[in-house]
Amino acid sequence: MYPHERSLVKQLAGLPFAIIGVNSDKDMDVLKQRIEEENITWRSFRNNDGVDGVISENWAIKGWPTIFVLDEKGVIRWQGHGGDYDSVIETLLGEMGHEVKISHQDDSDKEDKED
């Protein structure tokens, strides 16, 4: 997961794309350390009360992780727990006139480390 997200951030740098997290961890000190270790550069809201927090309640989140892809107008264009949302991101950037092909080869060294 982190390698995939890191890879998106890296490949789509300079394009109108952002990852926004809603984090459900309770221990902020541990989390901050993990953010450093895993080179997590994207911003996250804090879902207070962990997985029972108010943001996830308002979004009716039943499983973690859950991902939504929003277009430039803030319209939900995809939602799920994983899988092929890269192609949705490509399509949406394409709609904005940015042709891009996402591939994740160059982050493979970190994939290995994660296991």
Add this chain to the structure above:
Amino acid sequence: MKRFCWFTLALAALWVATPTCVSAQDTGGDGASEEVRQDGPDTFDSLMKEFSEFNADFAKSRSDLSRRMAAAKENEERQGINQEFMELQNTFQTRVGQIGERMFALINDETEIDEATKILTWLLQNVRDESIQEQTAKFVVAKFLNRSDALGVVRLLGAGLPMAAKIDALKLFGESGTTEEIRGTALMSIAEAINTAQGIGLEKGVVLSGLSPETSAYLYELSQTTTDELVGMYQDLAEKYGEVTFRNGTIGKVAGQKIKAIEIAAKLKIGAEAPDIEGPDIDGEVFKLSDYRGKVVMLDFWGDW
């Protein structure tokens, strides 16, 4: 780290899901799983003893698999263990089905109510074989519809994966159950079954793994209930049976939560504008999701587990 979490979750989900979803080979009656019959005619106690013996064996095999899953390093290995787990569950259900048939043979119209309650409770809690479940549901109606102590079996009818025979039985209890509690619980279970069916998100004509085409079609049919209709059912229940105990609360409370969740889900459909989020980030600085209008946003509900 998170990927590992997914597989653990998948396994955890199987623990819950397979007993209700995997019963494909139940009716096969193959010779692979041997029945060990004991001397003398079956009784509830002798069958329970047989059941608890093999149940303990299977529990051990399951925990062995869990341990191997925890130690597995490669995705392929994990998938293989998942596969083994499903096969184990199939074999387990075949054995449960065999006990279930013999259990069912112990009851008839003359069976005393205490004995019938024990047997039907066991059948409702353990057997996934559809034809046994169907017969059980019919027998529950015949034996309990006019009784005021039917609440326990009615609750069990509403648990697990919905199927036509169980929902039909619940409808009868909802109409003619002898207490407000029985009627409310039965009707609430029907609404919950619709909610469950919609959660599965079945497509027309698709047969769910481990289920018969009839039950899959029935689940699809249930899932087609409109949001308005379902919200209407919950509102009705909250009004008429609001004070009746249900799960950890009352029908009124649970129905209210369901209505809220259904309304939220409707707002969060693909093509709908995302609700805004405003709040502090990890460092305590407040920002808004709508600050990112003009960009494609991947909104990730995550945790470092």
